[in-house]
Amino acid sequence: MAVVLSDYAAALYSWLKSGSGASSIRNLIQGGATNVLEAGDFRESNADTIVAERRTAGTTSKVLAVTVQDAGEQVQNGDLLQTVVVRVIDRDNGYRAIRSVRDLIRGLLDDEELSFTLTDVNGEGQGALTLSYLGRTGYRIANDFDVEYEALTFRGRATQEDL
């Protein structure tokens, strides 16, 4: 039975955190599912802690965390377009670990993989139509958190019974 979720951001977060198809991605994240986070839950303090754990464990090929950001929703032709940004975050490790995780997310995440049902909104049914990959930022530096990252953008199209 498909899991019931509120939107595409919740679906991607759920898949990355506990989906069986994403296990190889979690294997490349320090702490595995523990460090699959929603965007607002990642702070510089997280990065400091995870870096220390990684140093102790000696797992330099793993990234610090993967975050999922709900980047908003638009209405187009009666459908809902939901934007989700997935960030792969690392520090002082160049781009190689980020690249590996990025490739896995791109390769594994597709419409077949992300099987879920959208919950009702105020009694109105929703339907998940399709998920599309829109692109990625490439290697970026975030000075506020003192981390490096890459952001991948996805767009989900959904319908609502009565908008």
Next chain:
Amino acid sequence: MATANTQATGIGLRHVRVALRDTDGTIKVPAGTSAGTAYAGIQVAKAKALTVTLADPQRIAARGDDANFHTFNEAPTDSPSGELRTAVTDTEVIALLTSVKRYGSGERREVMLGTNKLGEEDAVMMWGYRKAIDAEVGSATYGLRVYQTYIFLNCYATVRPATMEDSQVGETTYAVTANNSSVDQFGRTLTEAIHGCTEAPFIIVQSRYKYWLDAFVGDNVETDFTLTKTTQTKVGVSTSPTELWVAGASATFTCTAGGVLTPTSKPTLGQKVIVGYEFED
């Protein structure tokens, strides 16, 4: 009261298959295929679009006193048509659709196009499915993922090979000419009572899970028929019944969870066995 799969909104194109059409109007199983082995046509990989254009009716206006006072809607003068576009040049599909042979040495594959076989192509069946959602307002299952399948029952397809162009991914296009069939995908004769018509070129199927057709040929010996989708087959699911048709007649059967179907009566030598069912990956 809403009925499941009455209304659906589909998106994309997930999977397309094609098979030669047999004289009984069903999938033609290649010679030499053993009785218990399913044949489901061949996939037309990387399909991008499957469009259907049903022929427009003739609109004939009745005029008098300088005005139209009635417009008759009469049967069309054209046949329905369609187009299949793919991102792949598939020599096996081309050979099957154009009634030529695929040949070559080693890993080299060659196939002729625009041959003297033009106009002599074998009739084929073509079907494709896509993801959809239940879109019936007020339905308890609104938004539930379902699937839509289009089936051309009796068509010819001609190939337009992909263009070689700077910075372009070539598309192979198949132009489809659809003709009427007097039987459905199971070989069952179309009737007013069940289908509301006696001839049709095209069917829309809306189902809870992905729809699949398997064809077998009986040999009066084989009793177990293994479905292509084996353990993925939806068995005993009320939303998605499996249908068995032997020589165009509905037949009873048992089916294991592993997708091994056993007809109550063993199919005789040469009898066509068609199984329509749903599966989930």
